[in-house]
Amino acid sequence: MNPTSNNFHTTRWTIVLKARGEAPEAKAALSDLCQAYYTPVLRFLQREGKSKDEAEELAQSFFARLLAKNSIQNADPQKGRFRSYLLGALKHFLVENRRNQSRLKRGGDAQHQSLDEPESEVSPGLQLPDPTSFIPDSYFDREWALALMDRGLQTVEATLTKNGKSSHFETLKPWLMGDASSLSQADAATALKISPGAIKVSIHRLRKDFAEAIRAEIAQTVNTPEEVSEELCYLIEALSLTGV
Amino acid sequence: MTNLQPSNCPQCGKPIPENAPSGLCPSCVLAKAATTANQTNPNPKSPPPSLDELASHFPDLEILEVIGVGGMGAVYKARQPKLDRFVALKILHVHDDDPAFEERFNREARVLARLNHPNIVTVFDFGSAGPYHFLLMELIDGVNLRQAMQAGRFSSAEALTLVQEMCAALKSAHEDGILHRDIKPENILLDSQGRLKIADFGIAKLLGPDEPHNFTLTRQDALLGSPQYMAPEQIESPEDVDQRADIYSLGVVFYELLTGELPIGRFAPPSAKNEIDARIDEIVFRTLEKERDARFQSAEDVSTKVASLSQSPPPPTNSGKGKTARFATASAILTGISIPLIYFCFFTLFSVNSSSGPQEISNRSENIAVFWVRLIGISGALLAVTTVILGFFLGISALSDIRQSNGQKRGLSRATFATLTWPFIVLLVIISMFIPGPMETKFVFLILLISFSVICWALIPTLRRWARNEQSLGALSIRFIAVIGIPVLLSFGVVDGLVTEWHKDPEPSISETSVTAYYSQSRELEGKLRAARELPPGSQRALTFASVAEEAALEGRLSIAFVACQEIDGPGQKNHETLANTTRYKCALILGRQGYTSEATQIASKISAESLKRTALIKISKREFDDNSIPPPTQ
Numbered sequence: 001m002n003p004t005s006n007n008f009h010t011t012r013w014t015i016v017l018k019a020r021g022e023a024p025e026a027k028a029a030l031s032d033l034c035q036a037y038y039t040p041v042l043r044f045l046q047r048e049g050k051s052k053d054e055a056e057e058l059a060q061s062f063f064a065r066l067l068a069k070n071s072i073q074n075a076d077p078q079k080g081r082f083r084s085y086l087l088g089a090l091k092h093f094l095v096e097n098r099r100n101q102s103r104l105k106r107g108g109d110a111q112h113q114s115l116d117e118p119e120s121e122v123s124p125g126l127q128l129p130d131p132t133s134f135i136p137d138s139y140f141d142r143e144w145a146l147a148l149m150d151r152g153l154q155t156v157e158a159t160l161t162k163n164g165k166s167s168h169f170e171t172l173k174p175w176l177m178g179d180a181s182s183l184s185q186a187d188a189a190t191a192l193k194i195s196p197g198a199i200k201v202s203i204h205r206l207r208k209d210f211a212e213a214i215r216a217e218i219a220q221t222v223n224t225p226e227e228v229s230e231e232l233c234y235l236i237e238a239l240s241l242t243g244v
Numbered sequence: 245m246t247n248l249q250p251s252n253c254p255q256c257g258k259p260i261p262e263n264a265p266s267g268l269c270p271s272c273v274l275a276k277a278a279t280t281a282n283q284t285n286p287n288p289k290s291p292p293p294s295l296d297e298l299a300s301h302f303p304d305l306e307i308l309e310v311i312g313v314g315g316m317g318a319v320y321k322a323r324q325p326k327l328d329r330f331v332a333l334k335i336l337h338v339h340d341d342d343p344a345f346e347e348r349f350n351r352e353a354r355v356l357a358r359l360n361h362p363n364i365v366t367v368f369d370f371g372s373a374g375p376y377h378f379l380l381m382e383l384i385d386g387v388n389l390r391q392a393m394q395a396g397r398f399s400s401a402e403a404l405t406l407v408q409e410m411c412a413a414l415k416s417a418h419e420d421g422i423l424h425r426d427i428k429p430e431n432i433l434l435d436s437q438g439r440l441k442i443a444d445f446g447i448a449k450l451l452g453p454d455e456p457h458n459f460t461l462t463r464q465d466a467l468l469g470s471p472q473y474m475a476p477e478q479i480e481s482p483e484d485v486d487q488r489a490d491i492y493s494l495g496v497v498f499y500e501l502l503t504g505e506l507p508i509g510r511f512a513p514p515s516a517k518n519e520i521d522a523r524i525d526e527i528v529f530r531t532l533e534k535e536r537d538a539r540f541q542s543a544e545d546v547s548t549k550v551a552s553l554s555q556s557p558p559p560p561t562n563s564g565k566g567k568t569a570r571f572a573t574a575s576a577i578l579t580g581i582s583i584p585l586i587y588f589c590f591f592t593l594f595s596v597n598s599s600s601g602p603q604e605i606s607n608r609s610e611n612i613a614v615f616w617v618r619l620i621g622i623s624g625a626l627l628a629v630t631t632v633i634l635g636f637f638l639g640i641s642a643l644s645d646i647r648q649s650n651g652q653k654r655g656l657s658r659a660t661f662a663t664l665t666w667p668f669i670v671l672l673v674i675i676s677m678f679i680p681g682p683m684e685t686k687f688v689f690l691i692l693l694i695s696f697s698v699i700c701w702a703l704i705p706t707l708r709r710w711a712r713n714e715q716s717l718g719a720l721s722i723r724f725i726a727v728i729g730i731p732v733l734l735s736f737g738v739v740d741g742l743v744t745e746w747h748k749d750p751e752p753s754i755s756e757t758s759v760t761a762y763y764s765q766s767r768e769l770e771g772k773l774r775a776a777r778e779l780p781p782g783s784q785r786a787l788t789f790a791s792v793a794e795e796a797a798l799e800g801r802l803s804i805a806f807v808a809c810q811e812i813d814g815p816g817q818k819n820h821e822t823l824a825n826t827t828r829y830k831c832a833l834i835l836g837r838q839g840y841t842s843e844a845t846q847i848a849s850k851i852s853a854e855s856l857k858r859t860a861l862i863k864i865s866k867r868e869f870d871d872n873s874i875p876p877p878t879q
Contacts, residue, residue, distance in 0.1 A: 197438020
């Protein structure tokens, strides 16, 4: 139930880090993580000025290369979170991509996409040739938070649907934001045909499930249980920065 | 990902980004998630036994997860495979240094297991397993009242229902001689159907050592700590509590349900915090009495009182002391002011007009005075009309406000007064126009009718409240004096002024002449009368009076004619009786011809010569006025 409890060591990012990307289950875990956070990467690339198709193509090749390579070896298990690792790798990938493109313009070998060379020399995300040319990290973090929230919502919605309460989610989701909603609980109770007391039970449960889902999601991307709350706070801060 | 929500977050007010999942404000959702999580383990100091550890001691149970951890112990969700049901396993937090625990536990738990009520969590089993003492209970698939209150405030109707259910549970337990001793929102559960279930009955006693000094120690350990819900006597001498201690705790929960706050210190009545029926205050206060003798004596008493609330409609709440009541008061005051104001203006303007006779505006200073009086009159009239309109519309707005509150707000009578007074007065004025008779009669009639209506209107509701025993005799008499006294004082002024006017110049009819002409003519005749009085006694004086009398009779000034006739043979005019008689005869016929039959008879009856009197009376009764000649006096 609680992601911070003793079964923490089984989360994906810890598997990836432990195995340094070597073991098959580590590869599978990384693949899952990349799938989960495909959207922030895509949005980041779009924000970079790429068209939708172009961004999709780039994202595909980025993930393909990330998964194919043993790039994880360079990640620092002590302080790395998957989010910062992915952002670093993405930036690095973009630098490489630009370099290749200019090489192409200059008539270089179009077939040979030599993205690997620098990878073996430096850790991704640590050395950036030109950091100012990138849009701020907070944009990526914001998109990340949105993707995380979406995954949390999907989890609770799926649970409710499985229990035959799909209308509960649609009706009750405004209360996930807090109590200041202009909607009345009595109306919601009528809509769901349950008692006003039961609506409070449902709201509480939805909030609890969602909070657990979010923490479980975050736990997949960090290394230690203590980091879950930290990461959640970090993402809330990132959302409050309105650098859109 | 439909964007159903408004573009601004209802929670933080900031715009919601268009790609926000489910259209929810991401900041608020994640912030709420951050505060929601990890509430299940507030006491990490003593970690609950792990699932694996427990499993070895409970071979008949599949222990699934920790539901909650508190001062009393930890609760686990478990499954009984044999019965195929889910149960709650409570592992009690036992003090090692309490030798009497074993015996007390067995004694108390047996009593608890006997409790059987739909609003009480049932105890299936109890005992010890390995190092643990446990209670096996009904699993409630829901939340506790604390969590429910965090999910949203309860309406007063919901709170009343919950209190009723709590009372039912307490009544049943108290009848079995079991006190809860630890009623608090955490122990009151709501299942997924919204039904209330009280948990942990008597556990406080079961766990709490019998000696009071030990109790103090345990309180410091926060083991049984919920002193804010405890009755004063429970804190002071926990060994000497009865069911009234539970009633107090129930009152604290009741107060918290209604207001979201604890009744600490000099706490406000719930109705001052929310729009709540003020009669609830009384119930809450009586459950929270510091002296238990002053409290409700049983849960049933509370329940009966609460039930009586839902049966009778609520009286106007204190919210009536708000804007609407002030509107209503203001409108009533404005209307009240406007009545004398209009009256004042009416007469000011008239006196200016009537004094504008040609002989009176003789010099400049009087001209200026007239100007000022007229200015005051006109501005007063403007002010009066404004007051009337303002009072009327404020009254209407107060009325519509009261209607929107379904009659909950106060000030209905004031608003009615403000709205209806002037239309009513206008209606009465129109009616009075059709009433025959002189102006004064109409006016007195009008004032009497208005006063009567005001008295009826204002006193009936008061009397009704008094009859329903909602108002004391003192309040009634104050209102009585105010309602009757003010119109009486007002009409005193009005009627007194009228009467003076009347005595000074009690002319009856002005129907065909304008008010102005009426006043100036009567002044003229009065002047002549005064002038005649200045004359020395003699025939000249008698003849002047006679001519004034005839003129007055022709003008219809009855009283002047009367007085003038009287003066012809008045003191010192002994030898003018004949002239007086003939003048009376003439005046009687003149008046009779004009239709003043009774006045004519009156004046004719004053004739001292019998035959002349008879002739006059016959002529008046037969209405033979064509012959104006005076019959020769017969001896």
